[in-house]
Amino acid sequence: MDNREIILGRALELWSQRGYDAVGVQEIVESAGITKPTMYHYFGSKRGLLDALIDERTEDLRNALAPAASYNGDLVATLESIVRGYFAFARENSALYRMLLAFWFAPADSDEYRAVAARNAAQHESLERLFEAAAKQHGNMRGRQKAYAATFLGMINTYAGLALNGHATLDDQLVYRATHQFMHGIFS
Amino acid sequence: MDNREIILGRALELWSQRGYDAVGVQEIVESAGITKPTMYHYFGSKRGLLDALIDERTEDLRNALAPAASYNGDLVATLESIVRGYFAFARENSALYRMLLAFWFAPADSDEYRAVAARNAAQHESLERLFEAAAKQHGNMRGRQKAYAATFLGMINTYAGLALNGHATLDDQLVYRATHQFMHGIFS
């Protein structure tokens, strides 16, 4: 493994455990067994390292929203496959998802927010378009695409957070339950 | 207003805008028009300032969970009054709620997490007991108290986050809609 990948891996590990601001460049390069100029050669700045980390390691998460774009009228199946994609990603990239969760409501005037703002906006738009399309079949949903996109993602993140703390398991059963809860509430 | 209150107010303002780690003691005391020893006289440390801020300004939020403790069999009404309490608090203490949201998924090994850990645990326990009690009437809920407590709070926070960014209004209509969505899903 080359130094670039080692740096990315160590930064991810440390930031997910203690936060972006709390872990400095010095500690990351020490943990990676290299020195600062090497890190600055590859990434240019601390912020550049964060951007690279997020850009390069969230591709699978972008793909998880593909079902939203190819909605075919079966809303439950579409939502289920999105939840399945997110849960799989969170399972296989737990440190990264932990960090993304911490950035979820980061202050607007912070590097963390700026690093994920575009990604999050794209996620929301994709889901809003899905609920917009679904509203044509289900008239009573109209006008609430934004709220549904946000609460759908919020539910996914809530369950992911539970799982990261050992209070849930992101398996197919939870995919079904979560989707069913979102569609029909907690009574059924 | 005495210096102690001024310090609390300025710390809240700055932290909610840019994050706890990103704003240092020096900037807070300058913004408050005093010097560091004054702040250290009242709060002992940066962390002590954070603890005091959270302890002293979240009393109304603790009260918002009172309906959970006096559950009388009407789950919808209980949840509605809890949501109403949270929404009112978020409306009237927007900067504080912004900060609490940023701390929601803070790394476990961070001052932010430690500052809100006890509060959040108490919140969850209170809600879990509520859903536990409700499960006696609604058998199909059994065993999911933890998940319901988490997703209920998650939905509240998601809507609060939307409102803080101008995408929603935390009024009685949204109280009704949010509760109804949690109970019966997005279809009705």
Place this chain on the structure above:
DNA sequence: CGGCCAGTATACCGAACGGTATAGCGCGGC
């Protein structure tokens, strides 16, 4: 009056912050 004490300021501490100037290394191409 005298003493105490809460509150505040000046000036400072060592450590860590993000970032860089400079120089050397090894390796592929000419």
Place this chain on the structure above:
DNA sequence: GCCGCGCTATACCGTTCGGTATACTGGCCG
């Protein structure tokens, strides 16, 4: 053989970090 270049280290920059030693002030209590 040597030039260029990608990569890496030593050593350093100015600034800010959280925190403090010391001293002064004003007001209250005896």
